[in-house]
Amino acid sequence: MTHYLSLYGLFLRQRFKILMEYRMNFLIGATSTIILQGASLLTITVVMSQIPHLNGWTLEAIFLIYGLITLAKSINHMFADNLWTIGGQYIRTGMFDRFLVRPVDPLFHLLADRFCHDGIGNFLVGSALVAYAWHALAIPLTVFNLIYLIVMVISGGLIFIALNLITAVSAFWVIESVPVTRAIFDNHLFAQYPLTIYPQAIGILLTWVIPYGFASFYPASYLLGQEVGLLAFLSPIVAIVLLSLSYRFWRFGLRHYAGTGS
């Protein structure tokens, strides 16, 4: 474990050295997500200026939900972006074979190979939104609440990573896994808003099938003092269960990996 941590640190340092060589690229990547998020936040603000509540949720409360899921997404974006590119960049080119002749876990190697700086922008936007909403909604700044926030954001990030991992495994058969990953990933857009505004089926889908709701709606509800019962504390368990399932599925896919034949 310590070996992997120090390896990750090394990969990260080297990655930043490379990024600093392409400074413009780094700045554009890190800020482009901020601009993108800014545009969708502007849309929300405009819509909410016309209606005081969305099914009982104020603009600030929606910002809290939106901020939480943006933070969770940024963890996935920064540390696991290679799950998107495994097919095109690694399997098709034969780079993945390289990982398999090295004495480390190939999934670790894949993820460590590229820290994605574009996620930093998401992280900053998410942090700013949560900080703003926290203040505006007068959520008590207690040690417990802070620990709760950190645990929920990390769990949310792991849920994103686990779902992307499950879909990325399809690359072992079809090589290009992006369409499959996108089909599941895009469901997180629902979870940028309160799940109560949707028909019940979507609420169930985002809680028990593609559980992005645990990255945003349930923690936000708890912080706002709304009654969601045990669901407020379930995120870490959902994350762990989903991660272990997805890692098993990854191992299964790896056994069926046949390379690209050259």
Next chain:
Amino acid sequence: MVIQVENLSKIYRINQKTPGLGGALKSLFRPQYLDKVAVDGISFEVGQGEIVGYIGVNGAGKSTTIKMLTGILAPTTGSVRVLGRDPHQERVANAREIGAVFGQRTQLWWDLALIESLNMIGKLYDLPPAHYRDQLARFTEMLDLGEILHIPIRNMSLGQKMRAELAATLIHDPKVVYLDEPTIGLDLMVKEKIRAFIKQENRERGITVVLTTHDLGDIEELCQRVIMIDMGKVIYDGALQTIRDRFGKYRTITLELSAMLGTGDLDLLDDTEIEAIDGHKWRIRFDRTRTSASKVAAHVMNQVDVNDFSLTEPDLTGIVKQIYQGALNDIKVSTGELAQVTV
């Protein structure tokens, strides 16, 4: 034995696609599979310190075999043991003991200076720092890395890249090394340097090498033994010398005649065969164990004036060509005989 391969096969299942959208839909809902046998029941063993040339045409099954030996692919049937381990089942343990060069695919980080890449690899293999420094110093000298240690891989020439690649592959002191086309596209000077390096590592550190190459110079310089594979099957496994003797017994003499003649106009000795006629130039192949160049030439000169003639020495390129074209059936029959000679 360092490598033991027994009855090893790899069958790829390929989804057959018919053209057009309709075909794509059809293959989605009713996939038609075609089994492609890439490696077909091969067996061989490689001893410690051997350098074995693993040769065959493209698509013969070389790469698939290497991928099973390195643990990248699982065999469909049969077994592979490398240093007593199943390389696919015990992939990580196997990876510590082996090194692999895959043609022109680099294992180095494109944008990092070579020294940084090597440091990363040292850490990946968890090498003790002192050992790593020793290895680095040794390779820097042997492979002339001094001038390129601080250059990013993306700025290197092909030859520099391959030297860097070899250092990266051997830095963790592997016991078995798989080299897939290590000299492809390189100029002769660099080739020589790389061959000398492989030889020295083999001699001094006893590494076992499996080498796939199209460059017969590599094989002649490095290998005492070759395994030849075609259509997934081993068609020859034995000493390089034997194959050279057997197929090298033919030589070709080229005679430039003073007159244009047809095939039937010239009487030829037994044990000779016309390879080609190009205007005045006749290329005649003969069995040098049964007759000689002077006899063949003299027999022709008795019938027609000869302006010029030249003799082609047998080389491995020609031999392999012979085996691939036609002589294949011949050698299949004689594999047993050859194996008996060498075992």
